[in-house]
Amino acid sequence: MPEITIDPTTRIEGHHSTTLQVENGEITEAKSHMDMFRGVELVTLDRPPSDAPHFTGMICGVCFTCHRMTSILAIEDAARNAGMFDVVPRNARLLRDVMEGIFFLWNHAVHLIALAGPDYSDAVADTGFDRLDPLEGEGYVEALKQQRKLLQAFTEFGGRTPHPLTYAPGGMATAPDAGTITSVRAQVAEVSDWLGPTEAVPEVIENVTNGTVESDTAQGLHDLVSIIVAAKQVGADSFGLGPDRYYSNGVFYGTDDDSRVLPPGVYMDGELRRPSRETIASKLSESTARSWYTDDSGGHPAEEKPPEPAPGKEGAYSWGKAPRYEGRTMEVGPLARLVAAEADPFDLRATLGGGTTKSNTLNRLIARAQEALIVRDQVLDWLDAIDPRRPFNVGWDDGFSGSGYGLWEASRGALSHWVEVENGHVTNYQVITPTLWNLGPRDNADNPSIFEESVEGMAVEDVGNPIDVLRTIRSFDPCLACSVHVESPEERFETTVEPASPTGDLP
């Protein structure tokens, strides 16, 4: 029975690999290994709560806003529970939204074009879509320029990107004036023009399907749609099948004080629920049965101890923990958010992806593109709602005792931070990342994670070229390119995944 090992795989923060057991051309078992450990929960202890966003903000240089944001939500919640804090000013909430929104747009475009896109490019997969060729294709190169422009707009508020330090407990460190806001507006609008108008989507799909990939008015959309059309052509709607169970914490406050623009939701057994924040929090747990942590490192995130490493642990195969909702695995990410929002713009998932709530590789790509447009169409409204004459920060005091949590969404899915503070010092800290939900290990009941389940049963015609496995891994928006080698007890196979350029080098 050949064993396919994909190493390293995906995790944005570091190193990830996957081993697959293949029998009669079908994957019978998948194991998702997280191959990096740094110990952020441990180094955050004994520091003032206002240090937590600094430390945890640097968990990821790709999700460079979301951890800082969620950590701030957690410590603000803890201070509120201690009676020491009320709310941040409306301006701060709006500005955080704007920055998160620009970040989402950036992340989705970079992921689709630079990380997933090459799998559907002519250079890698003979699709004919040479605009998608990595570092050489015109679409790819243009996207590189546009992402820089977008982050320059972000940097007007963030100071630098990645790792902006401008989100602060109590609000924002920056208080932008009307001129800065106007300038950001213009910069975002420029990138928006590259993308093209949302209402052009049906026409763009038709054009791309008919072989037209260039456009004067919607070039960005043409390139994004090329990926979707190519993915459909390779049958991505029929592989990478998840259990159709989704969870979203909801994201963006928007201009309505009482709800989130993309609402929280849990979809399971064909039914959408709208649990409260408290209900979501009460249903979460983590298992470390198959993780390189002691068994007692698991539990409810508000109660479990910081993870205690146990590198040699029998049966363990990942540095990730296994988060569960009511004990069940849940898919997170743009698809989960749009299912929770009951949104399927232009019915793309219904018509191309086999159903609005169907979990498959194609629908993950479609949902990411759909969400990019949804956010693009609102982010400037949030920006316009900022009143630069009013405050952005109410101040902050570390001197309290209390516990709290922040539930937010990173671009790649549900994120939560949990903090306990005693006399101005952090005494416990937990982070549950989206990548743990999607690509974590098995749990104590041996239930595979979403990704593990999504490739089990997948047909692998050529064990030396499991490109659909790679496409599936990347559809979850991992940020590292995958390295694949294939081995069995008897022999080691060479992969035949085509290099992006004839030499195998970047140009």
Next chain:
Amino acid sequence: MSTTSRRNFLKLAGAASAGTVISEHASEIGAALAAATEGDVEVVWLQGQCCTGCTISLLQGEYPSLEGAIDDFRLAVTFHPTLMGPAGDDAIASMTKSPDVLVVEGSIPTGMPEAATLGVDEQGHHKPIAEWVEELAPASNYVVAAGNCAAFGGWPAAENKQRRYGLGANVTGAQGLQFEGRAKGGVLGPDFTSKSGLGVVNIAGCPMHPDYLLLTLATVINGNTPEIDEYHRPSPFFDPNLHDECALRGYFDRGEFAEKPGDPGCLYKVGCAGPYTYCDDSMRLWNGRTSVCRNVGAPCVGCMEPAFWDRFSPFYTPVEAQNVFGIDADTAGKVALGGAAVGIGAHYARKLTGYGTEEEVEPLEETESGGED
């Protein structure tokens, strides 16, 4: 490249006045490099315990851009986990095993080698990143640490204050390539030199500034040995004091301080590590010369300095309030103001506040403002 053309090149690059490091980019530099370089410059980019933030920062470079540098500097990036097209054994096979330039992003977990691995070794076990570095570094012409983690151990080396689980201060034994915090040593040892004879060049920062990396590459591709400081950082980028060149410096001189982030004023009292941090980003700015942390009210965390995570934490607390320097921010500002008023040079104020030094006070010396002291 002939001596004459190299001299012309240095002139062009403004390097003659800035040691041997090309510190500013001009389109002519690319053309000169392309003409002067024989064959491709093979680059391998490895990732240890990293967040990929330095790679994302690299993508934001404008002067030059990454794709411009690849073209102009004739870079052949034979391995980069985030950017490369090929996957699997093809990717490992395309990696040069004796690169012109080895770039490492992220720290190396020396106490727990399994905490960062890449691919497998000959026995089929996950291969620790430390082994990759030990194999590739001596075979490389230049070794560059991209970011604070690869340079000094950075974020993963921050102190486990509780010594929880008997893990020690440094949970995974995370080290930089040639430094552990401010101490020389690291994975490759204090005496390591690459084939060029140079130790590891540290592009500090969390994240690194893309210009610092790409222009340092331009420097070494040009055949120059970059001038480096005691922490192996290229001098022209890391000599300037960030506080001296800060856009908010006028507030400091007038003794006007922000009470919280978001207030107008110098950020001294809300934890700014600027006076103890050395780099030119107050002037160079980030993301296509758009902005920098202080310009949006965010106090400097000292990310260009070795061991900054513990030296400047708690980050929102004024460094003076930690009583390390024996004087508070109000006094520091007044001293600076008073000093200016009576015509005493800035260095006198510095002496009193101790700013610009770490453990000891700078000797009084002549200053640019006349030195009438």
